[in-house]
Amino acid sequence: MSVRRSVVLGCGSYLPENTVTNDDLATRVDTSDEWIVQRTGIRERHIAAEGEFTSHLGLKAARAALDHAGVDAQSIDLIVLATSTPDNTFPATAVTIQAALGITHGAAFDVQAVCSGFVFALTTADALLKAGQGTRALVIGAETFSRILDWEDRTTCVLFGDGAGAVVLELQDVPGDMSTDHGILTCHLRSDGNHKDKLYVDGGPSSTQTTGHLRMKGKEVFKHAVGMVTDVIMDAFEASDTCAEDLDWFVPHQANRRIIDASARKLGIAPEKVVITVDLHGNTSAASIPLALDTAVRDGRVKRGDLLMLEAMGGGFTWGSVLLRW
Ligand code: UT7
Numbered sequence: 310m311s312v313r314r315s316v317v318l319g320c321g322s323y324l325p326e327n328t329v330t331n332d333d334l335a336t337r338v339d340t341s342d343e344w345i346v347q348r349t350g351i352r353e354r355h356i357a358a359e360g361e362f363t364s365h366l367g368l369k370a371a372r373a374a375l376d377h378a379g380v381d382a383q384s385i386d387l388i389v390l391a392t393s394t395p396d397n398t399f400p401a402t403a404v405t406i407q408a409a410l411g412i413t414h415g416a417a418f419d420v421q422a423v424c425s426g427f428v429f430a431l432t433t434a435d436a437l438l439k440a441g442q443g444t445r446a447l448v449i450g451a452e453t454f455s456r457i458l459d460w461e462d463r464t465t466c467v468l469f470g471d472g473a474g475a476v477v478l479e480l481q482d483v484p485g486d487m488s489t490d491h492g493i494l495t496c497h498l499r500s501d502g503n504h505k506d507k508l509y510v511d512g513g514p515s516s517t518q519t520t521g522h523l524r525m526k527g528k529e530v531f532k533h534a535v536g537m538v539t540d541v542i543m544d545a546f547e548a549s550d551t552c553a554e555d556l557d558w559f560v561p562h563q564a565n566r567r568i569i570d571a572s573a574r575k576l577g578i579a580p581e582k583v584v585i586t587v588d589l590h591g592n593t594s595a596a597s598i599p600l601a602l603d604t605a606v607r608d609g610r611v612k613r614g615d616l617l618m619l620e621a622m623g624g625g626f627t628w629g630s631v632l633l634r635w
């Protein structure tokens with residue numbers, strides 16, 4: 310029996326030109342390249358230029374994804390943008406991108422699930438397409454975390470960077486066989502607000518009328534990350550009757566190399582199937598999965614028909630997985 314699934318037509322990404330190495334940071338705070346690489350795997354991050362906003366990064370990634378998919382912006386019915394660093398408190402950064410692309414039909418809005426944002430946005434777009442809200446969607450993760458970092462705090466400022474990534478989804482009729490269908494096969498989202506104080510921003514329009522700065526109890530986040538990530542991946546395996554050996558690629562949120570390695574090890578995913586780009590851009594929050602995905606697609610690793618597991622965990626806590634066939 311045929312079913313409808315959201316199939317990825319193409320992807321794109323963008324990193325700001327300005328690169329900041331670990332050695333550069335060591336001139337600003339008491340840290341070292343050795344500490345950062347050993348604890349996180351990060352070697353450099355990209356920082357948006359003055360006047361370069363989240364919408365600018367997202368627009369560049371969106372245009373690259375439309376180009377890669379070979380579709381016109383006018384065919385997009387829905388834009389879902391994941392970000393925790395919008396240009397303005399409102400309107401949504403997604404509508405700025407919608408206008409820049411010359412689109413006046415359909416709908417555009419932001420979702421906010423911090424580092425899990427892209428997984429939440431993909432799941433939202435998939436559900437809306439299946440509910441009849443259009444045929445094609447642009448799903449974007451875009452962040453300028455450099456704007457909410459406390460640059461005096463070495464425990465956080467070395468970890469994050471700016472960037473954007475995007476995919477184009479199209480609703481297609483497929484045979485309804487999980488073992489061969491293209492597109493998004495299963496999505497699993499979770500959150501638990503009891504962990505709010507472990508990773509948050511200490512400001513906001515309603516509480517302080519300021520933007521605030523990122524605060525994190527890194528060790529606490531680390532402690533929960535591997536368990537939460539593996540739980541939602543096991544949920545995806547169960548729902549799709551697949552297992553680690555069936556995966557062609559594991560495309561995790563790029564926060565910390567040690568979390569990625571530990572999660573893959575626990576799940577029995579072979580190291581050569583893990584896409585890692587955290588060394589090149591640090592933790593770009595909602596942008597990290599599409600950045601990693603775009604890298605692996607463009608360098609030829611990910612091919613049509615490959616089975617991909619995407620996962621993320623972040624502030625809230627929020628966490629989730631998306632299983633899809635490219
Ligand atoms: O999407 C989720 C986003 N968040 C994350 O993924 C973060 C998860 N957590 C982590 O990645 C790790 O906990 C960190 C990388 C943040 C920290 O690694 P850790 O192994 O948990 O180190 P720690 O916090 O226990 O700190 C060890 C030492 C401390 O010094 P003392 O107290 O042992 O003397 C820190 O003050 O390292 C010190 N330290 C630093 N040293 C040099 C903390 N930050 C730095 C730094 N450079 N940048």
